[in-house]
Amino acid sequence: MTDQQRIRLGIIGLGAMGTEMLDIAHQHPDFEVVAAADPNPTALERIRAQHPDISLGHSAAPLLDSARLDAIYIASPPGTHAGYAIAAMSAGKAVLSEKPLAVRLSDGAEMVHVAAATGMVNALNFTLSDRAAALAVGQALRDGEPGDIVGVDMGFTFPSWPRPFQRDARWVAGREQGGLLREVGSHYLFLTDHLLGPLTPASTHIRYGTAAETFAAGQFTAGDIPINITGRVAAAPETYEWTLYGTERSFRITDWSRLHISDGGQWTEVTPSGPRGTEHTRLSAFARAIRGQHSALPDFATGLRVQQAIEHFHQASS
Numbered sequence: 001m002t003d004q005q006r007i008r009l010g011i012i013g014l015g016a017m018g019t020e021m022l023d024i025a026h027q028h029p030d031f032e033v034v035a036a037a038d039p040n041p042t043a044l045e046r047i048r049a050q051h052p053d054i055s056l057g058h059s060a061a062p063l064l065d066s067a068r069l070d071a072i073y074i075a076s077p078p079g080t081h082a083g084y085a086i087a088a089m090s091a092g093k094a095v096l097s098e099k100p101l102a103v104r105l106s107d108g109a110e111m112v113h114v115a116a117a118t119g120m121v122n123a124l125n126f127t128l129s130d131r132a133a134a135l136a137v138g139q140a141l142r143d144g145e146p147g148d149i150v151g152v153d154m155g156f157t158f159p160s161w162p163r164p165f166q167r168d169a170r171w172v173a174g175r176e177q178g179g180l181l182r183e184v185g186s187h188y189l190f191l192t193d194h195l196l197g198p199l200t201p202a203s204t205h206i207r208y209g210t211a212a213e214t215f216a217a218g219q220f221t222a223g224d225i226p227i228n229i230t231g232r233v234a235a236a237p238e239t240y241e242w243t244l245y246g247t248e249r250s251f252r253i254t255d256w257s258r259l260h261i262s263d264g265g266q267w268t269e270v271t272p273s274g275p276r277g278t279e280h281t282r283l284s285a286f287a288r289a290i291r292g293q294h295s296a297l298p299d300f301a302t303g304l305r306v307q308q309a310i311e312h313f314h315q316a317s318s
Helices: 016-026 041-050 061-065 078-090 105-118 132-142 180-196 279-290 300-317
Strands: 007-012 031-037 055-057 071-074 094-097 122-124 149-158 200-208 213-222 225-233 239-246 250-254 258-262 268-270
Touching: 007 016, 016 031, 016 041, 016 071, 016 279, 031 061, 041 055, 061 078, 071 078, 078 094, 078 105, 094 279, 105 300, 122 279, 122 300, 132 180, 132 250, 132 258, 149 180, 180 213, 180 225, 180 239, 180 300, 200 300, 213 300
Parallel strands: 007 031, 007 071, 031 055, 071 094, 094 122, 149 225
Antiparallel strands: 149 239, 200 213, 213 225, 239 250, 250 258, 258 268
């Protein structure tokens, strides 16, 4: 594919993320959104009113088989990711999927196998793969700024689950496909895996409410570095924190993109250089990968390692 050709994109799933990505891709110079699918007629009517030029339908099957499409973006519930991704890659289409990779580990492994067998571009939309704060920490690690790494702590608190913007996605509230670990923890486990290497579980504990987890705590290691993650639903402000502790300098990312540094004193917020990192920039990276250029987007093999860490919690409780 030449740099001048627009990539013909199909979108599966028109919930919060699918709709956002459709709007961005529709205006992206590298993409032409050709078709989209969702079983919800209300979602289809909403998109039809905004984008009458896009072919819409209830079933994803026509998108997977269509010779009109070069790539598929998957924003449907996690339990469907494997079937759609495998069919798309087998039909010669590049795939960008929302996280988690899958729910069943066997599905995730099959996605990785088919990606390798077909050689098709495959990527996951992890927010922290190009967020400026995360890139700054990565550069600091390469420059040796932290000194010896003492450990990493991740903590998340939600006054209610699911979060308000996801209330219409009922699966997010369920134990089978949703929960705070898959929806939020996976992003930060990815970042830790990306910066420090694969994670080995030491111990995990999870407590469920009427559906998804209300508390989870886990200990992992990356080499000999201890990694801790805690998530809870409680009467407290919504918080997102990822902290890397070093003997010389420590780094903290809060609220997805705010970077703080400490040399032993109080945390000082700094402004990372470069673009913030958004769905637009990740779509651009996806386009580069499709055109055979370098792209830093995480692939399905990376997603499988993150999935294994997440599902260790759920398997340990069963």
